[in-house]
Amino acid sequence: GQSLEQPSEVTAVEGAIVQINCTYQTSGFYGLSWYQQHDGGAPTFLSYNALDGLEETGRFSSFLSRSDSYGYLLLQELQMKDSASYFCAVRSGYSGAGSYQLTFGKGTKLSVIP
Amino acid sequence: EAGVVQSPRYKIIEKKQPVAFWCNPISGHNTLYWYLQNLGQGPELLIRYENEEAVDDSQLPKDRFSAERLKGVDSTLKIQPAELGDSAVYLCASSLTPGTDTQYFGPGTRLTVL
Numbered sequence: 001g002q003s004l005e006q007p008s009e010v011t012a013v014e015g016a017i018v019q020i021n022c023t024y025q026t027s028g029f030y031g032l033s034w035y036q037q038h039d040g041g042a043p044t045f046l047s048y049n050a051l052d053g054l055e056e057t058g059r060f061s062s063f064l065s066r067s068d069s070y071g072y073l074l075l076q077e078l079q080m081k082d083s084a085s086y087f088c089a090v091r092s093g094y095s096g097a098g099s100y101q102l103t104f105g106k107g108t109k110l111s112v113i114p
Numbered sequence: 115e116a117g118v119v120q121s122p123r124y125k126i127i128e129k130k131q132p133v134a135f136w137c138n139p140i141s142g143h144n145t146l147y148w149y150l151q152n153l154g155q156g157p158e159l160l161i162r163y164e165n166e167e168a169v170d171d172s173q174l175p176k177d178r179f180s181a182e183r184l185k186g187v188d189s190t191l192k193i194q195p196a197e198l199g200d201s202a203v204y205l206c207a208s209s210l211t212p213g214t215d216t217q218y219f220g221p222g223t224r225l226t227v228l
Contacts, residue, residue, distance in 0.1 A: 042118075042205070042219040043157065087156045101170065102217065104156030 002026040004105035006088055011111045012078055020073045020108045022088035030091040030100060032064050032071045037107070038084045046073070046086075075110075083112045116140070118220035120206050126226045132194035135223045138187070139208030146183060147217060148191050149205040157205055157219075163189065193225075201227045 004024045012018040022032065031050035035043040049055055049064035049071060061074040075082055085107040093100030119138040127133050139146050144165050149157035160179065162170040165186040174181065178197070183189040193200055203224050207217040 042221050043207075044219070045216045048216070089156070101159060101162075104158070106154070107156050 002090055002092055002101075002103040004088055004090060004103065006086075006105045006108045008106065009109045009111070011113060012075075014078055014080060014112055014114055016078050017074065017076050018078060018110065020075075020086050020088075020110070022071045022073075022105060024069050024071075024088070024090045024105075026069075026090050026092045026103070028092045028100075029066065029069075030093065032062070033089040033091060033102070034060075034062055034073045035087045035089060035104070036084050037087065041084075043087065048091075078112050080112050080114070083110060085109050118206055118208055118218055120204075120220035120223055122223055123221060124224050124226075126228065127196055129198055129227050130195040132192065133196050133225060134190055134192045135204050135206075135225075137189045137191070137206030137220060139189075139206070140218055143208035143210055143218070144186070145209045145211065146189050147207040147209075148181060148189070149207065149219075151203045151205055151222070153202075160191070196225075196227045198227050201225055 006022045033048045034046040036046050037043040047062040049062050052066055054063045059076045064071040087104045087107045089102050089104045091102050121136050146163040148160040150160055151157045161174045161181050163183045166183055181191045203222040205219050205222045207219045209217045
């Protein structure tokens with residue numbers, strides 16, 4: 001089966017940088033995704049890493065190390081609107097259109113304070 | 115472009131009653147997912163459709179849950195009879211192809227079973 005570990009809560013100051021870590025155990029690993037969800041809202045896609053290294057999209061960056069089964073989401077220049085839950089999700093499975101799945105972690109609740 | 119539409123947004127029912135949720139995915143998205151999200155947890159896949167075919171329903175409690183996607187567009191998820199433990203948010207998501215990394219989520223239906 002699959003398992004993911006991420007911190008349950010993180011608090012950071014507006015304008016600062018915060019890193020949310022995710023470790024996973026899975027078979028048939030394809031890649032690691034990150035989703036953001038505001039309270040009462042829909043999860044929205046942030047990033048996807050299939051290969052080792054850092055992917056940058058504006059203030060958000062995501063990193064993956066396949067050998068360490070580890071990734072993180074980096075949020076820079078934090079804004080109050082970044083207060084939300086952040087989920088890492090492992091895409092796993094085997095070749096073939098019908099045999100992959102996306103498994104979500106339990107989420108990290110980020111609180112940005114003034 | 116319209117996003118994933120779900121209805122109703124909220125539903126309160128008594129235990130043992132039936133309930134149904136409806137989802138209309140983004141136009142042209144062949145893959146449709148139903149997830150269950152408990153408070154403080156990540157989404158958990160219930161069923162995935164490729165067009166009309168349910169290709170992964172291994173996590174769907176088939177004794178009380180059923181789903182259909184008759185014309186390969188919108189979908190209905192039903193619970194009959196509902197139990198107290200079914201109280202959760204039911205999320206629908208869609209993606210363009212099964213191999214894509216981005217799933218687009220609807221706002222969800224928050225179910226309360228009394």
